[in-house]
Structure formats: C-alpha cells, structure tokens
Amino acid sequence: MPPSPSTRSQAAAPPLRDRGDACPGALRLHQAADGHLARIRLPAGDLTVRQASALADVADLLGDGHLSLTSRGNAELRGLAEDCGGRLAALLRDAGLLPSERHERIRNILASPLAGLDRHTPSDVRRWARELDALLCASESATALSGRFLFVLDDGRGDVAAFGGDVSLLAEPGADGNGDEEAGADGNGDGEPGADGNGDRTGPAAGALLRVGDDPAALRIAGPDVPRAALAAAEAFLTAAAASGSGAWRVRELPDGHGLTARDVAEALRSAGIEAAYVAEPPTPGARTSPPYAPSYAPPYADSATPGIVEGPDGDRALSVLAPLGRLSVAQWRLLTTIADADGSGALRLTPWRGIVLPGLPAATASDRLTELTAAGLITDPASPWHRLGACTGRPGCAKSRTDVRADATAAVAAGTTVPDEAPTASPPLGLPVYWSGCERRCGHPHGTWVDVLATAEGYRVALVEPDTAPTGAPTSAHTAAPPPPAQ
Incomplete structure (x- = not known):
C-alpha cells in the first residue's frame, strides 16, 4: 500500500541549551560503532582537484576507503582510528581544507550547486560564499556560532532556499533582468572563468534578499555588501541568543520575546554601515515571471538534484551525478577527480542531494565521461531507482x-x-x-x-x-x- 497521509502536529517549544552542540568536525571526531567519524566542512561544496585528491588519500590511509556526502554538501570520513586526529589535521591543513582550526565547524555555507553553470543564472552566490567564508574565518565573534548554524545562498532558482537556513540569501538578477551581462564571474568583463577555476561564466546579480530564520520578510542588499551582511546577521543572532539566556544554537530556537526578525537585522546592518531596504513580501524563489524577475528570466532551469548533463553558456557542459545512498568508494571518487582534472575546470562541487557536479567540460567529451561514471556505479540517469x-x-x-x-x-x-x-x-x-x-x-x-x-x-x-x-x-x-x- 502507498505511504499513509501525513499529519501535522503542534509546534514544539524551543529547547533550552545548557551546552554547546556536539556536531563532529575535522578536529572533533565522533565515536561511532564502526570507528571514529570526521566531518569536513566544504563551504558551497567547493573542492579543487588537489583537495579532492587529498580527501581520497585520507580515506585510503586513515579511513574505511569510502567518503560519505552530507545533506549540507560536506564530506565525512568513517572508520577512523581514535589516535589519528593529529595526522588527519595535518593532511587536511596541507590541502587547504583547514583555513582556521577555531572556525572549522562553523563553516556551514550552502550554495546553489549549478550557479553560473547553466544558462541565465548569476554566479555571484559562489563568489559570495567564498567571501563569506573568509569573513567567518577572520571573525572572533563567529567562533561562538554552533556547528549547526547554516548560511544558505540561492542563485534565484529556489533550489536551496527552502533548506532551513538561519541566514538565507536569494540572488536577484542583474540590470537586464536575466543575469546575462557580459562580465565574467571574476567581474573583469572578459567572459572567462573566475580565478578560482570554478568555471562560473554568467553575469553578476544586482544583489540579494536576506532572510533570517522563518521570518517571511526580507532585506534587499546590494551585491558588494552581501557577504558582510550575512556575517552581521549571524552576529545579530548571537546577540539575541545571549540576551535570551536560552543558549540557542539556531535562529528558530530563540524563545518568544527574543526572536530575530528582518527589522532587527536591519538595525544591525545600519550599525555596520550596510544599507538594507525592508521588503515585507519578497518574491517566491523560483517564480521567474514575478517581479523583480522579468519574463525573460523564465527559461527552464536545470534541477540541481537531477543527474545528467547540464548545458551551459559558450558550449560548456557540466556533469551532475549522485552517489547511491550518499556513499562513494575511493575508486569512484578518484575517477571523478580525474575527469575534473583532465576535461573539466579543475574543480568539483558537492551538492546537498549527496551528489557531485563537475563543471567546465567540453560538449565533445561530456557524454562519454558520463558513460564512464555510469559504469563506475554512480547515478547518472533521473530514471534510476536510486534517484531520490x-x-x-x-x-x-x-x-x-x-x-x-x-x-x-x-x-x-x-x-x-x-x-x-x-x-x-x-x-x-x-x-x-x-x-x-x-x-x-x-x-x-x-x-x-x-x-x-x-x-x-x-x-x-x-x-x-x-x-x-x-x-x-x-x-x-x-x-x-x-x-x-x-x-x-
């Protein structure tokens, strides 16, 4: 028989937290039944080929020979020995995966995986994610955030906007209404990929709508201020949590009378010298034909959770694949890394649907490479029973x-x-x-x-x-x- 109808229940009262969260990290290992577990935060799911290769080496040398993908686009290593922490940290540090040991568990930044890869999507959320990560790692106050606090940056298609971010940003299109400006992702107008090698090619967004928790209202932020505004919103949460005495880990846990709204954040932004316009009824993410999105911003968008070939501008292709039940062998991981290095832009993107995107492949090789990944046991067909x-x-x-x-x-x-x-x-x-x-x-x-x-x-x-x-x-x-x- 089919699944039964769901039922809706009373909202539970916010918990009172008398301790910090116990989320595992790269330095704080979690003892599981199959050994110790490490969770490696990868802001926006971004990995260079060198970093991906280092993770494969670590899984081989210290773990169980597999990598797990999480619902926040991070990676987990399992089967670790209790005494491997120092060696693990050294390997991750050498690969550039530990830019700040004090901040490593709070680098929870989720971004639209296909931003800048399919047609008509602004790539700015990827750049914003990198800038926000740098700001987080330089912030003393941010170390007080819990390992569960989440930043979400949506490119406007609505794919990650509903992931329950504590601070969510929805990109708005550029001046022509469709994100098709000629400037490249690095902002230099040459149409080439940005210096980070992520293969972003579409034009800039005008700015973003910032939301906190479940508040339906939003703040309109200019593009250059988006990363700073996200950090300021997180700092406003820490102030509210301290005033409430609740020890809240997330915005939704703030008790009545101490909640954080867009208007509260607007005051914090003004104090930081960031302009913000209050928007009582922001557009629904993905509603391309509603203001401020022009009708020309309405072509079909690739579904970030769907495996296959993603057609991009300038003849580029991206490959989107999923890992069965979110687990990959080192051999599968190394094949992905090899393809990214030989045919792609030299980068991989992990997705919150436990998948991997390889940007920047030429059209001539994309189909053959997808066939290789299918033969390796990865999910490449939306009709696969393993999809979803x-x-x-x-x-x-x-x-x-x-x-x-x-x-x-x-x-x-x-x-x-x-x-x-x-x-x-x-x-x-x-x-x-x-x-x-x-x-x-x-x-x-x-x-x-x-x-x-x-x-x-x-x-x-x-x-x-x-x-x-x-x-x-x-x-x-x-x-x-x-x-x-x-x-x-």
Whole structure:
C-alpha cells in the first residue's frame, strides 16, 4: 500500500541549551560503532582537484576507503582510528581544507550547486560564499556560532532556499533582468572563468534578499555588501541568543520575546554601515515571471538534484551525478577527480542531494565521461531507482539504529520498489524523496515533503512527511511492513 497521509502536529517549544552542540568536525571526531567519524566542512561544496585528491588519500590511509556526502554538501570520513586526529589535521591543513582550526565547524555555507553553470543564472552566490567564508574565518565573534548554524545562498532558482537556513540569501538578477551581462564571474568583463577555476561564466546579480530564520520578510542588499551582511546577521543572532539566556544554537530556537526578525537585522546592518531596504513580501524563489524577475528570466532551469548533463553558456557542459545512498568508494571518487582534472575546470562541487557536479567540460567529451561514471556505479540517469532514495548510516555504523537500513533499502531496489512492502502497489508518490531511517532521529533526512521509512520495534513504518509535520513525531496513521532484524 502507498505511504499513509501525513499529519501535522503542534509546534514544539524551543529547547533550552545548557551546552554547546556536539556536531563532529575535522578536529572533533565522533565515536561511532564502526570507528571514529570526521566531518569536513566544504563551504558551497567547493573542492579543487588537489583537495579532492587529498580527501581520497585520507580515506585510503586513515579511513574505511569510502567518503560519505552530507545533506549540507560536506564530506565525512568513517572508520577512523581514535589516535589519528593529529595526522588527519595535518593532511587536511596541507590541502587547504583547514583555513582556521577555531572556525572549522562553523563553516556551514550552502550554495546553489549549478550557479553560473547553466544558462541565465548569476554566479555571484559562489563568489559570495567564498567571501563569506573568509569573513567567518577572520571573525572572533563567529567562533561562538554552533556547528549547526547554516548560511544558505540561492542563485534565484529556489533550489536551496527552502533548506532551513538561519541566514538565507536569494540572488536577484542583474540590470537586464536575466543575469546575462557580459562580465565574467571574476567581474573583469572578459567572459572567462573566475580565478578560482570554478568555471562560473554568467553575469553578476544586482544583489540579494536576506532572510533570517522563518521570518517571511526580507532585506534587499546590494551585491558588494552581501557577504558582510550575512556575517552581521549571524552576529545579530548571537546577540539575541545571549540576551535570551536560552543558549540557542539556531535562529528558530530563540524563545518568544527574543526572536530575530528582518527589522532587527536591519538595525544591525545600519550599525555596520550596510544599507538594507525592508521588503515585507519578497518574491517566491523560483517564480521567474514575478517581479523583480522579468519574463525573460523564465527559461527552464536545470534541477540541481537531477543527474545528467547540464548545458551551459559558450558550449560548456557540466556533469551532475549522485552517489547511491550518499556513499562513494575511493575508486569512484578518484575517477571523478580525474575527469575534473583532465576535461573539466579543475574543480568539483558537492551538492546537498549527496551528489557531485563537475563543471567546465567540453560538449565533445561530456557524454562519454558520463558513460564512464555510469559504469563506475554512480547515478547518472533521473530514471534510476536510486534517484531520490536516501538512508541514514544505520547498522553496523550506528549503534542507535535498529537495523541495517542501507542493506534493506538496497534489497527493496532489487525487488523493484523503494519502500519496504511486498505489495505491488507499495510505491511512493511520484518524484518525492524516499528516506530510510534506523531510529526516530532520522539523521540527514530530506527537506520539504518526503516519504519517511522508519524502522521501529514492530517493523518499518512508511508515512508522508510535509513541511509542518514534526519529523520526530509518530504519524497517527502509517503502514507497517515486515519487522527489521532485532538490534544487536
């Protein structure tokens, strides 16, 4: 039977935090059932070929020979020895992946993966992400942010705007309304890629709309001020959190009477010398034909979560692939790195859909390279049953999991479905993500509407989760499949 209808529950009161968050990092390792885990923050998911190669080496030398991709476009190493921290840090530092040890866990910057790669999209969010990262790493006050605080920079297509950022920025198009200005991503007008080698080729945005938490209002910020405004908004949150005494890790956790709104941030921006215009009803991300987007800004946009070939300006192509259940072997990772180095722009972009984008390939080789990646076991076809299918770590890697959800999900795919039910009608609504979780924490679950496959003591429960459904709440009506094996 299909997933049951979702139910909406009362919003929970904000928690009171009496300690810092326990999010793992590159220096703070987490002890898991399969060894220690390190999470490497990659702002905007950006990696050079050299950095990607270094991660492969680390996974081979110190880890279990695999890399995991997270829902924030970061990378995780598993199976690490308890005493490898010093050697791990040295390898990451040499590769430029630890620009500031005191800030490494707070470099949570998510950006539209295809910005500047497909037609008519401003690439500025990638540059803004790099500038914001530099500002974060230079800020003493920013060290007080939690490892869960999230910056989101959307290029205007709306692909990452709904990812629940604490500070979210939505790029607005340039003067001609479609982002087609002739200046290159480096702002020098020559139409060439920026100096970082990311292959950005489209023109600049006029600026961005800044939002904090769930406040529907926004602030219009001029392009050159966007990175500074994002940092100032985060600092305003820290001030509000300190005044509330709640120890809040995120904007949504601020208690009533101490919340942070766009108007509050506007005052902080003015104090920092940043102009901001209040916008009570900002446009919906992705609504290309609504002001301020001109009708000419309405061509189809590539779906950042869809695998395949992305057509870009000047005959360039980008390859977008997904990792089955978010895990890659070192061999798969090295193949991606080789293609990026030989045919691409020398860069890789990790996506929050546990995928990888390779920018800057010539049209003549893109198809053959995609075939190579298919043969290597990566997801390259939107029709693949692995597309939009995810799972938490499960057993044996996580002691809290009730079962090996990855093995069970793999068995379901082999049986021709993506949910744990023998009935031929057991299929999720078309196009929705399906996520298998070994316990109620549902680590790494999707955003928005998704199909929840939860292992319980009685069996798997399948239900539809919608934006206002509490992820940790048990649905009042759900389908129960065969029970998973007992926890060991």
